[in-house]
Amino acid sequence: MKGFQQTLKNKISIVGQALHSGKVVALNLIPQPVDTGVLFRRVDLPGKPILAAKPENIVDTMKSMTLGTNEWRIQTIEHLMAAFHGLRVDNLLVEVDGPEIPLGDGSAQYFVERILQVGLAVQEKPRIVRKITSPVWVADGSDPRSYLIALPGEGLRISYCFTSDHKVTGDQFAQYLVTPEDFQKKLAAARTIAFFQEIEVLRKQGLALGGNMDVAVVVGEDSYLNELRYNDEIVRHKILDILGDLYLLGPIEGEIIGLRSGHKLDLELVLKLQSELSKEV
Numbered sequence: 001m002k003g004f005q006q007t008l009k010n011k012i013s014i015v016g017q018a019l020h021s022g023k024v025v026a027l028n029l030i031p032q033p034v035d036t037g038v039l040f041r042r043v044d045l046p047g048k049p050i051l052a053a054k055p056e057n058i059v060d061t062m063k064s065m066t067l068g069t070n071e072w073r074i075q076t077i078e079h080l081m082a083a084f085h086g087l088r089v090d091n092l093l094v095e096v097d098g099p100e101i102p103l104g105d106g107s108a109q110y111f112v113e114r115i116l117q118v119g120l121a122v123q124e125k126p127r128i129v130r131k132i133t134s135p136v137w138v139a140d141g142s143d144p145r146s147y148l149i150a151l152p153g154e155g156l157r158i159s160y161c162f163t164s165d166h167k168v169t170g171d172q173f174a175q176y177l178v179t180p181e182d183f184q185k186k187l188a189a190a191r192t193i194a195f196f197q198e199i200e201v202l203r204k205q206g207l208a209l210g211g212n213m214d215v216a217v218v219v220g221e222d223s224y225l226n227e228l229r230y231n232d233e234i235v236r237h238k239i240l241d242i243l244g245d246l247y248l249l250g251p252i253e254g255e256i257i258g259l260r261s262g263h264k265l266d267l268e269l270v271l272k273l274q275s276e277l278s279k280e281v
Contacts, residue, residue, distance in 0.1 A: 005126070006121060018076065018102060029094060032091040032126065038052070040074050043097050079101070079241075085180065086243060106192055107188060129251045148242075150254055163260055168219050168223060190236035242258060246266070256269075
């Protein structure tokens, strides 16, 4: 996982619909110098407020990862962050003119394709990779079967077990040693899951207003209601989400094991890991 820091060769501009609000938003990805990290800015607000993509700046984990303050926020950053993590983009400014990131195709693939079209610029300073040196774990007090464990290991390996009593999805398990090559081939295109009977409930809550049958794995009562990209697309997307949420810590090395976890536990884990990771260049 070592090597030199990277940014984009040129600015990228994206316009698209947001998942939860359904509104059209404009996004700019702007190259930054070494040691900047990933920054997010709301350009539609007075003063154009800016925040680093760090665990302490996350304000909500309901159905997505939301960065912000009491005054403003940017929702659904996880798929974009997964693209940065998987492709090893270290330094970047994300400008958006609304409270949510564009949905793209419901996965990280849309962002990956745009980044690769522009290309990555290798910078003059080595990446700082933080290593997990001792076991760290978090659990959901309301569901004893839901937990995340971080262990020492070489590279970054993520394992996940998706469990469900639903006859269509069943249980799914996957494990990946995350490299840019495998990320592009096996994880980037995996979309989130949507149970058809829950979609109307979410919309009444003001969520998933921008969703459609192409941007999720839609699960009906007796079958999938659209075509899968992978037979185990659901669990691959769970790993994609973890990858995006972990990048709040920057580059890390170790093994992550998840069972029935989501964004809430992801944030609890990264907050717990934050002070315990060692630095290695």
